[in-house]
Amino acid sequence: MLPKNKDKIRRILNVTKIQRIASSCIFFLTFIFFLIQWGITPLSSGTLVHAAHSAPVPVPKPIKMREWHYIVIHHSGAFSGNEATIEADHLRRGMENGMAYHFLIGNGSTGLGDGEVREGHRWKYQLPGGHCHQEFLNTYGIGICLVGNFNRKGPTPNQIKSLAALLFRLQAQFYISDENIHGHGQFYGEDSDCPGKLFPWANLWASLNKIYEFQLMSSRNEHLIQGK
Numbered sequence: 001m002l003p004k005n006k007d008k009i010r011r012i013l014n015v016t017k018i019q020r021i022a023s024s025c026i027f028f029l030t031f032i033f034f035l036i037q038w039g040i041t042p043l044s045s046g047t048l049v050h051a052a053h054s055a056p057v058p059v060p061k062p063i064k065m066r067e068w069h070y071i072v073i074h075h076s077g078a079f080s081g082n083e084a085t086i087e088a089d090h091l092r093r094g095m096e097n098g099m100a101y102h103f104l105i106g107n108g109s110t111g112l113g114d115g116e117v118r119e120g121h122r123w124k125y126q127l128p129g130g131h132c133h134q135e136f137l138n139t140y141g142i143g144i145c146l147v148g149n150f151n152r153k154g155p156t157p158n159q160i161k162s163l164a165a166l167l168f169r170l171q172a173q174f175y176i177s178d179e180n181i182h183g184h185g186q187f188y189g190e191d192s193d194c195p196g197k198l199f200p201w202a203n204l205w206a207s208l209n210k211i212y213e214f215q216l217m218s219s220r221n222e223h224l225i226q227g228k
């Protein structure tokens, strides 16, 4: 090949190379432009994420409270226990939503303090309970279980105090009257001795009345102070 022709070919080749580089750059810049338009930002690692301003973070829906008309009080029947042990037991018995009660009140025995109140999965997600034989009680009844066997030994004073405080809160929130609060076996058709013959009903009502009296006094005092 003649040197003259060689130069010509080289020039043509160089022009083609420049054109290729230029078109690649234009393609890349166009790609980036569209990414930005779509709200996507390339990260240095090469992954693509949505820009914070363009994609709102999904907010979890608040759980809607169910309608509750009754409160059913139970004992666990065992001297010790906590959420995990009861949850495991109820799952083993085929209850797919786990612990059948909505609340559990510990006696200080195993991992749960004396009087410590725990909300169960069924309360957090407002699911029907699995604590009664009759469906209407599981659907409309809040199940509260105190750890212990109250046929053998009564609940601790702290358990009763916590139960009274919880009843006060739930009664106010769901307008549940005293007449609709019972031990499991006191509900007609349940055929159970739960929460045990040593359950101190008189102490419970006295504790609950004390809370109501205290609240009444506090609100009266507030009115007096405001009226000054």
Ligand SMILES: [Zn+2]
Residues within 6 Å of the ligand: 073, 074, 075, 131, 184, 185, 192, 194, 195
């Ligand atoms: Zn029961």
